[in-house]
Amino acid sequence: MIVLEEHFEITVGQNLKRIRKDLNLRQHQIAGDDITRNLISLIENDKATLYDTAANIMARNINKIMSERNLNIFIKPEDLLNPERYDARKKADTYIERLKNDLANKKFDIELDELNEIEAFLNEWDLTDKKVKIYELLGNIFYESNNLSKEYYYYFKALEASYDLPNMKKRYKIALKLVSNCIVTGKCEEAISLCKYMLISQDDLSTKSKGIFYYNIALALKKLKNFDKCLRTLNKAKLFFDKSDHKNLKSIFMLEGVCFYRLGDYNNALQSYSKIIEISDKKNNLDEICVTYINIILIYMKRNDKESVIKYLDKVMDKLPYVNEDSFYLTEIYFEISNVLLYLKRYDACEEYLNIALVLANKNSKQGSYRKYLGNLMELYIEANYTDKLSSLLKTIEDEISNIKLNEESLLVLKLLHYFIKQNRIEVAADFMESLIHNEKGV
The missing domain is CATH 1.20.5 (Single alpha-helices involved in coiled-coils or other helix-helix interfaces)
Incomplete structure (x- = not known):
C-alpha cells in the first residue's frame, strides 16, 4: 500500500526561528537596538508580519555576529522573507558536504552532469557565501586532478563571488590558490597584479601572509626572467618572516640561489644554497637537501670543476636511499642525477637513473616531464652511440612520435x-x- 506524505509549507515566522536556531542565536541578538525582542517573538509565532525594514535590520545584526565569530556566513534579508531560499541554502550544504567527501576520499573524477547540476543550482539561487565555498571546493578538486584550466576557472569564480560577501575573512587564501595556478600556467603578469592588489586591499593579512605574497611576486618575476627584480622582491619578502620560519626562508634562499645562478653570480648562489643546508632538518628534509646539493652541482658543472661535482654527487647518493618515496621532488632528483652522470660520461648509470625518472613521471601522471625525459634518453643514446637502444626506443614510442603536432x-x-x-x-x-x-x- 502506498502512503501519501503530506507536504507542509513553512511560514515566514517559522523560517526566521529555524535560521536563528541553526546559527545559535538568541532573539535579542538578532533584534539589536533597533527592534524589540518581543517583535521577534511575535513574528516567530506568526502573530506579526515580517516586513522588509525589520528583515534588513535582522540580517545586518546576524551578519555582524557571524563576522565576529570569524564565520563566512552571510544572510540576506531575502533568506528571512523567503523560506524557499533557506531551503536552497540547506541544499547547498549537501553539495558542500559531497565535495568535501570527494576530496577526503580522493575522488577527483567529478561527472559533467554533476558539475552542470551544481552550476545550474548556483545560477538559480544567489547564495553568495555558499557559492564562494562550492567554487573553492571545485577548484581544490581540479587542482588535485591536475586540470589546470578548470582549477583556474573555479578559483577565479570563488574569488569573484567573495567580493559580494562583505567582510569576508581570509579571502586572501583563495587568492593565493589562484596566484599559484597563474604562475604554473604562465599567467605571471596576472599573478603579480593579483598579489599587489591583495597586499593593499586586505586588512586581515598577517605578517607572514604578506611575506608569502611578496614571495609569489618574486616567483612570477623569475618565470618572466626578470632576475634582478626578483632578487629585490625576495629581500622585501624576507622582512616578513621570522628567523625560525625555516620552511619559508628555505623557499626564499632556493629562489635566490636560482636567480644568482641565472645571472652568473655563482658565489652568491652558493651562499644562498649553503643557508638552506644550515637551516634544514638533516633527518626529515632529505629531499630538499638533495635538491640543494644538485643545484650546487650545477654551479660546479658550469665551472667545469669535476672534483667538486663528484664530491656533491656522492652526498646526494648517500642520502637518496632515505628520501621518502612520496616526495614531490623525487622524480626530478632522479632526472637531475642522470644529467650529472651524463656530464661525467657515466652512460650506463645515466640510463639507469633516467629510466627510474621516466617510471616515476609516468606513475605520477607528469606527462610534460615524461616527454622531456624521453628526449634526454634519446640524447644519451645519441651521445653514447647506443644505436640499437635508440632504434628500440624509437619503435617503442612510434605512436607518440606520429601524434606530435607540428607548427608551421x-x-x-x-x-x-x-x-x-x-x-x-x-x-x-x-x-x-x-x-x-x-x-x-x-x-
Whole structure:
C-alpha cells in the first residue's frame, strides 16, 4: 500500500526561528537596538508580519555576529522573507558536504552532469557565501586532478563571488590558490597584479601572509626572467618572516640561489644554497637537501670543476636511499642525477637513473616531464652511440612520435632537412640541425 506524505509549507515566522536556531542565536541578538525582542517573538509565532525594514535590520545584526565569530556566513534579508531560499541554502550544504567527501576520499573524477547540476543550482539561487565555498571546493578538486584550466576557472569564480560577501575573512587564501595556478600556467603578469592588489586591499593579512605574497611576486618575476627584480622582491619578502620560519626562508634562499645562478653570480648562489643546508632538518628534509646539493652541482658543472661535482654527487647518493618515496621532488632528483652522470660520461648509470625518472613521471601522471625525459634518453643514446637502444626506443614510442603536432615553423625546418638529405647534402643537414639545437639550448 502506498502512503501519501503530506507536504507542509513553512511560514515566514517559522523560517526566521529555524535560521536563528541553526546559527545559535538568541532573539535579542538578532533584534539589536533597533527592534524589540518581543517583535521577534511575535513574528516567530506568526502573530506579526515580517516586513522588509525589520528583515534588513535582522540580517545586518546576524551578519555582524557571524563576522565576529570569524564565520563566512552571510544572510540576506531575502533568506528571512523567503523560506524557499533557506531551503536552497540547506541544499547547498549537501553539495558542500559531497565535495568535501570527494576530496577526503580522493575522488577527483567529478561527472559533467554533476558539475552542470551544481552550476545550474548556483545560477538559480544567489547564495553568495555558499557559492564562494562550492567554487573553492571545485577548484581544490581540479587542482588535485591536475586540470589546470578548470582549477583556474573555479578559483577565479570563488574569488569573484567573495567580493559580494562583505567582510569576508581570509579571502586572501583563495587568492593565493589562484596566484599559484597563474604562475604554473604562465599567467605571471596576472599573478603579480593579483598579489599587489591583495597586499593593499586586505586588512586581515598577517605578517607572514604578506611575506608569502611578496614571495609569489618574486616567483612570477623569475618565470618572466626578470632576475634582478626578483632578487629585490625576495629581500622585501624576507622582512616578513621570522628567523625560525625555516620552511619559508628555505623557499626564499632556493629562489635566490636560482636567480644568482641565472645571472652568473655563482658565489652568491652558493651562499644562498649553503643557508638552506644550515637551516634544514638533516633527518626529515632529505629531499630538499638533495635538491640543494644538485643545484650546487650545477654551479660546479658550469665551472667545469669535476672534483667538486663528484664530491656533491656522492652526498646526494648517500642520502637518496632515505628520501621518502612520496616526495614531490623525487622524480626530478632522479632526472637531475642522470644529467650529472651524463656530464661525467657515466652512460650506463645515466640510463639507469633516467629510466627510474621516466617510471616515476609516468606513475605520477607528469606527462610534460615524461616527454622531456624521453628526449634526454634519446640524447644519451645519441651521445653514447647506443644505436640499437635508440632504434628500440624509437619503435617503442612510434605512436607518440606520429601524434606530435607540428607548427608551421617546425614543419618548414623538417622540409628543409628532408630536402638536404634527398640531395645527399648530409653535412649541410647536420650543420643546420646542430645550429638549431644550440640555439634552442641557448649555447
